[in-house]
Amino acid sequence: MADALDGEVEEKRLARPIDVAAVERELGRLWSDGGANGIDEDPVTRACMSNLVVYCGDPREAGPLPEEIAHITERHPSRVLLLVGNAGAQQMDLEAHVSAVCYLAGGGRQICSEHVTISAQGEAARRLPSTARSLLIGDLPTALWWTPAEPPPRGADVFSELSEMAGHVIYDSEGWPDPVQGVVAVADWAAADRSETILSDLAWRRLKPWRRLVGQTLDPALAPGALESIDEVVVVHGPHALPKVWLLIGWLARRLGWQPIAAKIEPGVELAWGFESKRGRVRVRVRRLAEGDSSIRRVEISWSGPRGREGATFVREGEGFVAVSREGSPETQRVLARGDLSRAALVARQLPKLFRDPLFRETLEISRTMAEALRR
Amino acid sequence: MLETASHNPLTVGLSSTLLPEPCTVVIFGGAGDLSRRKLLPAIYNLMLDGVLPANFAIVGFARTDLDDAGFRALARKGIETHSRRPLDERAFADFEKNLFFVRGPFDEEGSYRALSKRLDEIEPGCGVPGNRIYYLSVPPSAMGVCVEQLQHAGMIRPHEGRPFTRIIVEKPIGNDLASARALNAAIASGFHESQVFRIDHYLGKETVQSLMAIRFANAIFEPLWNQKYVDHVQITVAEEEGVGTRAGYYEEAGALRDMVQNHILQLLCVTAMEPPWALTADVVRDHKLEVLQCLRPIAGRDVERFVVRAQYGPGFHHGVDVPGYRREAGVTPDSTTETYVAIRCFVDNWRWAGVPFFLRTGKRMPRRASEIAVQFKDVPPILFNADASNPLESNVLALRIQPDEGLSLRIATKLPGPKVRIYPVKMDFRYGTTFGDQSPEAYERLLLDVMAGDATLFMRRDAVEASWIWVTNVLESWTQSGSRWLPEYPAGTWGPLEAEKLIQAENRKWRTL
Numbered sequence: 001m002a003d004a005l006d007g008e009v010e011e012k013r014l015a016r017p018i019d020v021a022a023v024e025r026e027l028g029r030l031w032s033d034g035g036a037n038g039i040d041e042d043p044v045t046r047a048c049m050s051n052l053v054v055y056c057g058d059p060r061e062a063g064p065l066p067e068e069i070a071h072i073t074e075r076h077p078s079r080v081l082l083l084v085g086n087a088g089a090q091q092m093d094l095e096a097h098v099s100a101v102c103y104l105a106g107g108g109r110q111i112c113s114e115h116v117t118i119s120a121q122g123e124a125a126r127r128l129p130s131t132a133r134s135l136l137i138g139d140l141p142t143a144l145w146w147t148p149a150e151p152p153p154r155g156a157d158v159f160s161e162l163s164e165m166a167g168h169v170i171y172d173s174e175g176w177p178d179p180v181q182g183v184v185a186v187a188d189w190a191a192a193d194r195s196e197t198i199l200s201d202l203a204w205r206r207l208k209p210w211r212r213l214v215g216q217t218l219d220p221a222l223a224p225g226a227l228e229s230i231d232e233v234v235v236v237h238g239p240h241a242l243p244k245v246w247l248l249i250g251w252l253a254r255r256l257g258w259q260p261i262a263a264k265i266e267p268g269v270e271l272a273w274g275f276e277s278k279r280g281r282v283r284v285r286v287r288r289l290a291e292g293d294s295s296i297r298r299v300e301i302s303w304s305g306p307r308g309r310e311g312a313t314f315v316r317e318g319e320g321f322v323a324v325s326r327e328g329s330p331e332t333q334r335v336l337a338r339g340d341l342s343r344a345a346l347v348a349r350q351l352p353k354l355f356r357d358p359l360f361r362e363t364l365e366i367s368r369t370m371a372e373a374l375r376r
Numbered sequence: 377m378l379e380t381a382s383h384n385p386l387t388v389g390l391s392s393t394l395l396p397e398p399c400t401v402v403i404f405g406g407a408g409d410l411s412r413r414k415l416l417p418a419i420y421n422l423m424l425d426g427v428l429p430a431n432f433a434i435v436g437f438a439r440t441d442l443d444d445a446g447f448r449a450l451a452r453k454g455i456e457t458h459s460r461r462p463l464d465e466r467a468f469a470d471f472e473k474n475l476f477f478v479r480g481p482f483d484e485e486g487s488y489r490a491l492s493k494r495l496d497e498i499e500p501g502c503g504v505p506g507n508r509i510y511y512l513s514v515p516p517s518a519m520g521v522c523v524e525q526l527q528h529a530g531m532i533r534p535h536e537g538r539p540f541t542r543i544i545v546e547k548p549i550g551n552d553l554a555s556a557r558a559l560n561a562a563i564a565s566g567f568h569e570s571q572v573f574r575i576d577h578y579l580g581k582e583t584v585q586s587l588m589a590i591r592f593a594n595a596i597f598e599p600l601w602n603q604k605y606v607d608h609v610q611i612t613v614a615e616e617e618g619v620g621t622r623a624g625y626y627e628e629a630g631a632l633r634d635m636v637q638n639h640i641l642q643l644l645c646v647t648a649m650e651p652p653w654a655l656t657a658d659v660v661r662d663h664k665l666e667v668l669q670c671l672r673p674i675a676g677r678d679v680e681r682f683v684v685r686a687q688y689g690p691g692f693h694h695g696v697d698v699p700g701y702r703r704e705a706g707v708t709p710d711s712t713t714e715t716y717v718a719i720r721c722f723v724d725n726w727r728w729a730g731v732p733f734f735l736r737t738g739k740r741m742p743r744r745a746s747e748i749a750v751q752f753k754d755v756p757p758i759l760f761n762a763d764a765s766n767p768l769e770s771n772v773l774a775l776r777i778q779p780d781e782g783l784s785l786r787i788a789t790k791l792p793g794p795k796v797r798i799y800p801v802k803m804d805f806r807y808g809t810t811f812g813d814q815s816p817e818a819y820e821r822l823l824l825d826v827m828a829g830d831a832t833l834f835m836r837r838d839a840v841e842a843s844w845i846w847v848t849n850v851l852e853s854w855t856q857s858g859s860r861w862l863p864e865y866p867a868g869t870w871g872p873l874e875a876e877k878l879i880q881a882e883n884r885k886w887r888t889l
Contacts, residue, residue, distance in 0.1 A: 215386030
């Protein structure tokens with residue numbers, strides 16, 4: 001532990017798996033005497049702002065999680081319960097590992113979070129929620145990070161049980177194999193939820209720089225009349241980004257008072273929706289690129305202004321930036337840093353949220369309407 | 377929903393972060409230390425956070441022989457050295473496109489004609505609709521002339537409507553009551569009070585902002601926050617450094633003007649204010665002003681009883697010999713400028729009647745530390761506190777402003793074991809360790825507030841003058857005393873013996889920081 005450099009994350013764990021019933025005892029030992037192979041004599045600070053339950057339904061997808069979790073707890077110290085299920089396994093087994101993940105803060109102090117990994121094989125996977133329930137620290141907010149690439153409600157009983165103990169559910173709609181089914185399922189679940197659960201879609205969080213730049217560029221002070229007069233939006237995106245595109249369009253529609261009226265699947269890879277605004281029809285076209293990552297690449301917004309047709313084009317530039325240019329005035333191009341959009345960074349930023357985001361819920365409803373229109 | 381043309385529905389719900397309008401920041405003294413070390417890194421970090429307006433321009437304005445390229449190089453160096461986040465080449469390339477420099481003396485009409493012309497050229501290209509913020513990072517003596525010239529050049533727009541014009545004024549606001557009033561009057565000749573942002577960077581610090589939240593967002597503190605439960609309050613701003621290269625300024629100022637009149641009295645206001653009925657700028661500032669109005673004047677012979685001033689003598693700083701104040705470069709050998717002040721004062725209102733507030737600040741103290749400590753009254757002398765020879769330690773709520781922003785609460789607990797032994801333990805919360813995210817620098821928050829037009833964390837004219845009224849009483853008494861000698865404290869210690877006596881007279885003691 002002492003050799004951790006400033007900002008570096010270091011994990012100390014007990015080398016052997018332990019019985020689930022022994023988790024609290026082993027954690028206690030880790031803090032009190034350093035454990036067999038745990039924390040050394042250097043003073044450490046145990047910090048805990050939340051319980052974070054991380055669910056992974058397939059051990060093959062759990063690989064990057066420990067590193068991501070370490071980065072999350074560096075920004076938001078938590079007791080982490082990583083639940084790895086393997087329902088398809090033949091044998092039935094439940095085992096745990098405990099560890100302390102520490103990083104060196106200013107003044108040589110080490111800040112440590114408790115990590116518990118519980119792996120369940122076969123039928124034992126059903127016991128994961130009850131195991132997690134017994135390991136939560138009381139009187140702290142609990143968040144569930146649902147990592148499978150399928151909508152949380154598709155997780156049936158496991159999700160149902162885990163979400164009941166969590167006040168906050170975090171998931172990522174980017175990469176869902178069936179976006180229509182996924183968005184409808186989540187929207188249905190959210191509408192039926194009576195326990196005021198906070199719902200966070202990381203795809204919505206990724207849109208924040210786009211929303212900010214669109215909002216600033218079309219501000220009435222800079223583009224008078226633009227917001228009322230938008231009549232066309234074109235979005236170009238990579239594969240598996242449709243839920244995110246719906247959220248972006250849904251946000252515009254919700255904030256600008258557009259009503260969805262029709263959807264059309266055009267030959268090739270283009271989808272089109274029609275909205276009704278106070279000034280008339282708004283046409284939205286969405287084009288999917290055949291290759292590349294699942295990000296939004298380009299958004300074009302057009303309107304009829306006092307000088308005729310006007311528009312703004314927002315383009316993803318490299319990994320970290322969004323750029324904008326206004327039609328006819330290329331010198332006003334601006335770039336906005338998108339910040340760290342890694343999954344871990346996004347989860348860490350969502351965890352302190354203790355309130356529901358009504359705008360997201362409203363946007364999700366419009367996303368559902370757009371998705372359902374494609375079914376007809 | 378879309379209500380009016382001026383309302384932007386797309387910014388609703390984005391975040392709690394303020395969303396400012398596109399604007400130009402003109403930094404008077406743009407080539408100076410504050411600009412390089414604090415302002416340019418702060419604006420750069422705001423851009424990285426995505427909270428800067430999409431369209432902005434930063435214009436350095438000073439006599440220094442620089443051009444745009446030189447100013448950009450200065451910004452790069454400042455960010456590389458002083459930014460809380462490392463310089464990112466891609467982001468900086470975008471940032472520096474918006475940096476410009478105009479050279480000229482502040483007192484010449486021609487400089488402002490050139491500045492105005494350059495701004496008119498820059499702003500359309502940057503997409504800034506004429507909103508301007510003038511940041512006066514200049515000596516107080518130059519402020520009046522800057523305002524006068526801005527006005528003369530027609531560069532100040534009316535306070536209503538758009539585009540806006542705002543001005544940021546750095547401390548010190550005057551040297552005494554008369555000069556503060558004169559400076560405020562000079563500013564007011566060009567700017568409406570709603571356009572004026574008097575900056576005190578202490579108010580941008582996380583802990584200071586958090587103090588209001590601690591008081592008014594928790595049910596457990598506010599009921600105790602009064603004379604019934606609080607024994608006394610200590611506010612400390614300790615500096616490690618000596619006078620350094622600032623002797624010219626400091627000889628004229630001293631600790632009372634440099635620290636007490638602004639930072640410490642502002643901290644006192646946030647600590648002692650009544651709950652505001654809204655978190656709007658004027659409501660909060662009205663309530664802070666009330667504290668200053670309730671501050672019992674210290675004048676005449678009371679000054680000797682309630683105020684201790686001193687100078688640091690020779691001593692050690694981290695084990696190295698350092699000279700006394702009178703031996704510092706630029707300091708007159710018979711200087712009576714105080715480098716240390718300790719004050720016992722009272723806020724004469726219902727809430728704080730009889731509760732002493734101990735204020736202290738000094739240079740060349742053992743370490744840099746600022747805090748507000750609220751010490752609660754003792755428990756009755758029975759049960760665990762029955763032994764008069766070993767009284768229990770009192771509960772203390774301490775809010776650390778720097779370094780390691782955070783708070784701690786000292787409580788008494790029982791040591792494990794069969795015997796009843798009470799031991800004080802500290803529940804400690806640190807921003808840097810509890811919340812993993814870095815706190816923004818004070819200047820980041822404050823600059824963003826100015827861009828967004830939120831004056832809550834800035835000093836209003838009436839409050840500045842009220843604090844000068846209180847401080848000037850003490851200054852006048854010192855002048856009248858004609859003292860040629862001040863008590864000394866060795867550099868690297870917590871202050872003079874007289875300060876110990878000041879607090880011990882009340883059976884209390886200074887906290888060790």
